[in-house]
Amino acid sequence: MVFKVKENITWVGKADWEVRKFHGEEFSTHHGSTYNAYLVQAEKTVLIDSVWRPFAKEFVANLAKVVDLRKIDYIVANHAEPDHSGALPELLQHIPDTPVYCTANGVKSLKGHYHADWNFQVVKTGDKLSLGSKELVFVEAPMLHWPDSMFCYLTGDNILFSNDAFGQHYASELMFNDLVDQAELYEEATQYYANILTPFSKLVDKKIKEVLALNLPVDMICPSHGVIWRQDPAQIIRRYLEWANDYKENQITIIYDSMWNGTRRMAEGIAEGIRQADKDVAVKLFNSARSDQTITITEVFKSKGILVGCPTINRGILTSVAGILNEIKGLSFKGKKAAAFGAYGWSGESVKVIQDKLAEAGFEIVNDGLKELWNPNEQAWENCVAFGRRFGETVK
């Protein structure tokens, strides 16, 4: 498919309905994704970004139906990650001398991926590329989310091409924010922010404020994944400012794994206690071995506090809990409280192991945790409820 974003701008990307994992196995793309590329036709013609390599031939063939490839004056590579640059080697075989505009880090990344010496044109924030009556203005956005990332803004049409920022892994035939299911759209936009951009929240806040200070009119935001924000595009900017500032809802998430259901029963007792402390708080439980990591991480992002539970095995913790704690650490969540719990049979190190990992991940550990011997009996259940109640009161 191709479609008109505006009379002079054509979406020439690829909707990938099948992709279910992204960044290796890290990110679940429940609604597929799109790799958005845009062809801007003014007095000069410019292609902004491309698509992932498996779709390179299809991309070039579709593009050639929209424009004579030799009429493409410039290529802009806002970001070198292969989901956006993957078709450049194929395209540049057809038009090898076409200038490729990117940041200095973009040159390093593109050369690193493709080992080709294209006609690179390095740009910095504030540099402009004239398309005749309109121009593209470049804004570097380092670490949003790679060192090479940048945005560009098209004057006259007032469009921000934001690359990964404001994107969603969300395949749709509709492709505009006002046409799609709003719950799905925000579910995907939130998962995308929580799992990809959280570690860079300080930079997100700073970059948005820097761009807003330019007072540029923004009629549309065209990201490199998912739908285009054309109806009230500022709505996603407002959401990003909220998400970038230690975001939390009235929610507590309990993550656990269990061998013989002892730690699972503890999790349920703790949830009961939290609800006794605050009937309005949302309490969500996830077995880390059976739950989708992308969703679990998004629930941590929304939480004001988390509890992590695991039985002791070989003086340590189960692989699924270690895995999710590793992911949580990498995302550098801020301003959240936490505690640990777990069942044990003889040595009982798991609670301390979890506590240490949560502290290392930047969580405020609010108590010494809770251990219960063997399968929780009635007294142990009451201990869990009381523990949950105290945690609920602490984070209220």
Ligand code: FEO
């Ligand atoms: Fe969608 Fe960072 O690539």
